[in-house]
Amino acid sequence: MLIVAYMLTVLAVIMGVYVACYAAILWSNPDNYENMPFWNSIWLAYVGGVTALIILSGSIYKIWELRRGGGAGVAEMFGGKRVPPNTEDLLQRRLLNVVEEMAIASGMPVPPVYLLPENGINAFAAGFSSSDAVLGVTQGAIDLLNRDQLQGVLGHEFSHILNADIAMNMRLMGSLHGITLLGDAGWLVLRSMGGRRHSGDKGGAHPAVFILAVILIIVSGIGSLAAGAIKAAISRQREFLADASAVQFTRNPDGLAGALKIIGGYASSSSVTHAGAAPASFMFFGNVLRSPLDYAWFSTHPAVTLRIQRLDPSFDGSLPPMNVPQRARMVANEASLGLSLGLIGAADLATGVTMGRLSASEHPEMANAAELINDIPLQIRNFSHDPCLARALVYALLLCREKDVRAKQIQWLEKHAEQGVFRDLMDVYAQMKGLKSHLRIPILDMCMPALKSLSKPQYHRFISNVQALIRADGHYSGFEFVLQQILLRHLAPAFSTVAMPRNKYRDMSMLTESAVYVVAFLACTGGNKHPQDLQRRIFYQLGLDAEPLDAEGLNFTALGKALQQFEEASPEVNAMLLQACEFCVLEDGQVLQSEYELLRAIADALGHPMPLLKPRESAVFPQ
Amino acid sequence: MTAILSVFAALVIVLVWAVMIYNALVKLKNRYLNAFSQIDVQLTRRYELIPNLVETAKAYLKHESETLQRVIEARNTAVAAMKTAGKHPGDPTSMRALAGAEAGLGGALMSLNAVMENYPDLKANQTIAQLSEELTSTENRVAFARQSYNDEVMAYNTQRQSFPDVLLAGVFGFSDASLLEIPDVKAKEPVRVSF
Numbered sequence: 001m002l003i004v005a006y007m008l009t010v011l012a013v014i015m016g017v018y019v020a021c022y023a024a025i026l027w028s029n030p031d032n033y034e035n036m037p038f039w040n041s042i043w044l045a046y047v048g049g050v051t052a053l054i055i056l057s058g059s060i061y062k063i064w065e066l067r068r069g070g071g072a073g074v075a076e077m078f079g080g081k082r083v084p085p086n087t088e089d090l091l092q093r094r095l096l097n098v099v100e101e102m103a104i105a106s107g108m109p110v111p112p113v114y115l116l117p118e119n120g121i122n123a124f125a126a127g128f129s130s131s132d133a134v135l136g137v138t139q140g141a142i143d144l145l146n147r148d149q150l151q152g153v154l155g156h157e158f159s160h161i162l163n164a165d166i167a168m169n170m171r172l173m174g175s176l177h178g179i180t181l182l183g184d185a186g187w188l189v190l191r192s193m194g195g196r197r198h199s200g201d202k203g204g205a206h207p208a209v210f211i212l213a214v215i216l217i218i219v220s221g222i223g224s225l226a227a228g229a230i231k232a233a234i235s236r237q238r239e240f241l242a243d244a245s246a247v248q249f250t251r252n253p254d255g256l257a258g259a260l261k262i263i264g265g266y267a268s269s270s271s272v273t274h275a276g277a278a279p280a281s282f283m284f285f286g287n288v289l290r291s292p293l294d295y296a297w298f299s300t301h302p303a304v305t306l307r308i309q310r311l312d313p314s315f316d317g318s319l320p321p322m323n324v325p326q327r328a329r330m331v332a333n334e335a336s337l338g339l340s341l342g343l344i345g346a347a348d349l350a351t352g353v354t355m356g357r358l359s360a361s362e363h364p365e366m367a368n369a370a371e372l373i374n375d376i377p378l379q380i381r382n383f384s385h386d387p388c389l390a391r392a393l394v395y396a397l398l399l400c401r402e403k404d405v406r407a408k409q410i411q412w413l414e415k416h417a418e419q420g421v422f423r424d425l426m427d428v429y430a431q432m433k434g435l436k437s438h439l440r441i442p443i444l445d446m447c448m449p450a451l452k453s454l455s456k457p458q459y460h461r462f463i464s465n466v467q468a469l470i471r472a473d474g475h476y477s478g479f480e481f482v483l484q485q486i487l488l489r490h491l492a493p494a495f496s497t498v499a500m501p502r503n504k505y506r507d508m509s510m511l512t513e514s515a516v517y518v519v520a521f522l523a524c525t526g527g528n529k530h531p532q533d534l535q536r537r538i539f540y541q542l543g544l545d546a547e548p549l550d551a552e553g554l555n556f557t558a559l560g561k562a563l564q565q566f567e568e569a570s571p572e573v574n575a576m577l578l579q580a581c582e583f584c585v586l587e588d589g590q591v592l593q594s595e596y597e598l599l600r601a602i603a604d605a606l607g608h609p610m611p612l613l614k615p616r617e618s619a620v621f622p623q
Numbered sequence: 624m625t626a627i628l629s630v631f632a633a634l635v636i637v638l639v640w641a642v643m644i645y646n647a648l649v650k651l652k653n654r655y656l657n658a659f660s661q662i663d664v665q666l667t668r669r670y671e672l673i674p675n676l677v678e679t680a681k682a683y684l685k686h687e688s689e690t691l692q693r694v695i696e697a698r699n700t701a702v703a704a705m706k707t708a709g710k711h712p713g714d715p716t717s718m719r720a721l722a723g724a725e726a727g728l729g730g731a732l733m734s735l736n737a738v739m740e741n742y743p744d745l746k747a748n749q750t751i752a753q754l755s756e757e758l759t760s761t762e763n764r765v766a767f768a769r770q771s772y773n774d775e776v777m778a779y780n781t782q783r784q785s786f787p788d789v790l791l792a793g794v795f796g797f798s799d800a801s802l803l804e805i806p807d808v809k810a811k812e813p814v815r816v817s818f
Binding site for chain 2: 021024025046047050053054057058061065068069073076081082084086087088181209212386387388389418419420421423424427453454455456457458
């Protein structure tokens with residue numbers, strides 16, 4: 001649908017450019033009218049070729065640029081500034097805490113957060129996948145929304161990330177760029193001509209070039225408008241969907257509805273004034289441009305009142321204007337009250353209140369996440385927010401229980417880690433004594449934003465140290481595998497080009513060997529009594545024609561390679577494999593902690609993040 | 624016709640090329656600006672610790688008010704320098720001012736440390752011990768954040784000075800960014816590692 005619309009738009013633009021060229025030539029040689037039929041296939045091929053080339057190269061260039069910058073590049077394009085992960089500003093801290101909880105609840109690494117210096121209340125998510133995803137929030141949103149409302153808005157954005165809407169938005173942004181580029185070229189020509197006019201220089205082809213430029217601008221304008229209308233129609237549907245998922249996610253329709261009511265009663269509404277934002281309006285939570293035609297064809301978002309009505313059927317449509325200073329004071333008070341009890345960096349009071357109000361059973365994911373975060377000692381949570389200490393934290397997670405190996409590891413770090421980090425390491429290690437092992441993965445997830453703010457040389461040093469620590473005991477353990485998978489997968493996009501999701505393999509049978517390996521690994525390491533039978537059953541269900549593997553010879557290195565193959569598989573294939581993996585783990589009625597962590601790493605590698613569970617009893621996660 | 628088209632195509636190529644250079648520079652500039660905000664966070668934490676340290680030490684150091692005064696003054700100079708630098712990260716003048724103020728603060732803290740050596744009671748004080756520990760660890764983090772910032776500035780400057788970027792960097796208003804290099808006042812003393 002979108003592709004057809006795009007093709008039609010490009011065709012229309014080519015025709016427009018052709019007419020423009022014809023008019024320009026006619027203008028420059030009016031006497032030659034007789035010799036110039038309107039249809040000239042050679043000219044058409046010329047014009048069409050060059051125009052298509054420009055549009056195509058513009059789009060390719062933009063997609064290339066988006067891949068290099070990932071979500072962070074987009075946030076900066078909108079004028080966003082990264083919130084330091086260890087910020088001590090109350091409102092920013094609260095924002096980061098909410099993001100952290102939602103990420104842990106959805107089983108994603110915590111994304112970096114950008115702040116846009118805008119008065120309007122708005123937010124966006126950008127990136128190709130959960131690895132390079134970033135969240136952006138306006139200053140107005142953190143100043144004027146209370147915790148529940150902020151959670152509602154961020155829940156909406158998280159659902160865009162989880163539903164892979166953001167990847168589609170990135171592609172859309174890239175393809176549309178080619179068309180607008182044509183208009184930009186027109187403007188550039190006009191401006192440079194204006195300059196020459198003043199200097200009195202009269203070149204031969206000027207009037208023709210002038211007309212060409214003007215028509216280019218018009219054509220490109222109409223082209224992007226047409227594309228915009230289609231894009232808006234699709235976007236509006238997805239906004240409703242994201243609203244619904246946000247409610248499902250936070251189990252609190254009042255939060256999101258409350259935020260929309262605030263936006264509705266706010267003079268600045270959800271406007272974003274930065275020039276980079278308007279063409280990417282479809283990426284935002286609310287309409288970027290303030291328009292009286294709220295539900296017009298070109299609006300990328302449904303009307304605020306309509307969105308509220310779907311969340312709150314008792315809504316009577318009245319949106320009383322808001323007293324801004326009073327509202328800001330109230331929000332600031334709530335934030336400082338919430339944070340003062342748990343000190344900076346803690347999951348704050350408001351969570352406690354929310355969690356208390358809604359029992360865990362009707363609020364399972366968020367309650368689980370808040371509990372998990374609360375189980376992590378405050379000191380360690382603070383460490384995970386600091387770029388320097390987060391590295392020490394990861395090193396400490398990898399220190400071996402055996403004294404000899406640990407001594408070797410410490411010796412390595414003394415030589416190869418920055419001395420400041422090494423010094424902190426012992427401090428961090430001391431704090432981690434007695435830490436419950438199921439908290440290791442959430443801690444790792446929480447370290448992500450801090451680790452993404454390393455410089456490139458620091459990052460390379462960090463990764464090579466992590467690999468050395470893993471190699472130290474000559475044994476590749478399950479936890480080490482999971483840690484390395486998560487780290488490499490989610491950190492790399494911040495320091496290199498982002499891989500585009502590709503659907504090279506659309507059928508499980510194209511990846512038989514890898515699928516067999518993954519399933520066999522889980523079946524043989526999960527303590528199942530008849531791993532061969534289990535494998536046969538799963539292979540049958542997956543429609544694979546393969547023989548079960550023996551436990552011998554299975555290793556993590558090969559598992560990593562097998563999983564890598566699925567990066568190029570279609571989402572359907574990945575979902576199917578993940579289902580098989582879940583079945584494999586659950587089949588014998590008991591889930592070992594190592595099994596669960598491995599399953600989570602596999603889910604992560606397959607692009608379907610899995611929420612973290614808090615072990616209920618030791619029966620689920622034996623010590 | 625062909626002439627117009629080729630002029631047009633050439634124009635577009637030049638335009639795309641300029642946009643590419645511009646975007647690459649913006650990206651690198653954003654990276655070092657972001658890295659500077661880490662220095663900001665760490666230094667602010669350090670500046671908040673110092674008055675606490677001075678306040679606690681005051682009770683013991685009645686005869687050393689001059690040293691304490693110097694620490695407070697150096698701290699206030701550094702806070703002011705940080706504020707200016709925070710508005711224009713990478714600007715040579717403000718970066719030099721910040722580096723100078725930081726070096727001054729380091730020196731003042733050093734002499735305070737030396738004085739404190741003479742007061743065993745003070746050294747035994749739990750709060751003081753905690754505060755100096757916190758200060759040392761913050762200093763490590765400042766050094767780390769500084770390294771990260773300097774790495775990013777280097778990457779930006781290298782790109783800015785390389786051909787063909789150097790031709791357009793001036794037109795777009797990109798000037799060289801300045802490193803933050805704080806002269807190490809205690810080069811003789813190794814970083815304390817205690818565990």
